[in-house]
Amino acid sequence: GEDIDKYVKVLSGGEKSRLALAKMLLEPYNLLVLDEPTNHLDLKSKDILKSALLQFSGSIIIVSHDRDFLSGLTHKVIEFKKAATKTILGDVNEFLEKRKLEKLSELNKSTLSSGRKDNKGVSQNKLDYQQRKEAEKAKRKIENKLKKLESEIEQLEDAITQMDAQLADPETHEKVVSNPDFFTNYENHKKQLHIIMEQWEEVAEMLEN
Known part of the structure; x- marks a missing residue:
C-alpha cells in the first residue's frame, strides 16, 4: 500500500523498530546484539521476529524483560551481580527455575x-x-x-x-x-x-x- 512510500522520519516508533529489525535480518551478519527488541512491537511482529531469530544461524545476545519472547530462544543466561557475571545453561525458564523464582x-x-x-x-x-x-x-x-x-x-x-x-x-x-x-x-x-x-x-x- 501507501506505507512503502513513506519517509523514515514520519514513521511511528513501532514502524521504525520493525524497519530496523527487517533491515538487520536481511544482512549477512553472524552476531546480533539486541537491546529490548520487542519494545514498540505488536504481538504479530514479535512472533515474526522470534521465528526469524530461531532460524538465524549465528550468535545472538539479547537484553530483554520479555519472558514470553525469551522462552525457548536462548541457550544460555548471563546474570550480572555485584560486578561479576554468572552463566547458566538453558533458557530463561530454566534460569528462573534454578533461582526458584517465578x-x-x-x-x-x-x-x-x-x-x-x-x-x-x-x-x-x-x-x-x-x-x-x-x-x-x-x-x-x-x-x-x-x-x-x-x-x-x-x-x-x-x-x-x-x-x-x-x-x-x-x-x-x-x-x-x-x-x-x-x-x-x-x-x-x-x-x-x-x-x-x-x-x-x-x-x-x-x-x-
Whole structure:
C-alpha cells in the first residue's frame, strides 16, 4: 500500500523498530546484539521476529524483560551481580527455575535485598543520630515508592500473562483476535511495563546509593 512510500522520519516508533529489525535480518551478519527488541512491537511482529531469530544461524545476545519472547530462544543466561557475571545453561525458564523464582522482576528484588544487607552496617556506623534519622526517613520513602512500582509491575505482568493465555487457548483465540481493543490494551500494557521497569531501576539505584 501507501506505507512503502513513506519517509523514515514520519514513521511511528513501532514502524521504525520493525524497519530496523527487517533491515538487520536481511544482512549477512553472524552476531546480533539486541537491546529490548520487542519494545514498540505488536504481538504479530514479535512472533515474526522470534521465528526469524530461531532460524538465524549465528550468535545472538539479547537484553530483554520479555519472558514470553525469551522462552525457548536462548541457550544460555548471563546474570550480572555485584560486578561479576554468572552463566547458566538453558533458557530463561530454566534460569528462573534454578533461582526458584517465578518472574524476572523477582530477580531484581532479590538482588536489591542482598545489596541492602551488605550496606546496612557501614552506613549506620558513619552517620550520627540526626543524620541517620533523616537518612532512614528518606530511605523509607524510597522503599515505599519501590514497593508501589513492584506492585504495578506484578499487576501488569499478570495481565499480560492472562492475555497471552487467551491468545494461546483455541476456545478464546477467535474471540480476542476479533476484538480490536484487545491488541490495543495488550500493547499499552507492554509499553507501561517497560516504563515502570525503567522507573524501578532508577529508584532501586537511588536506594543502593
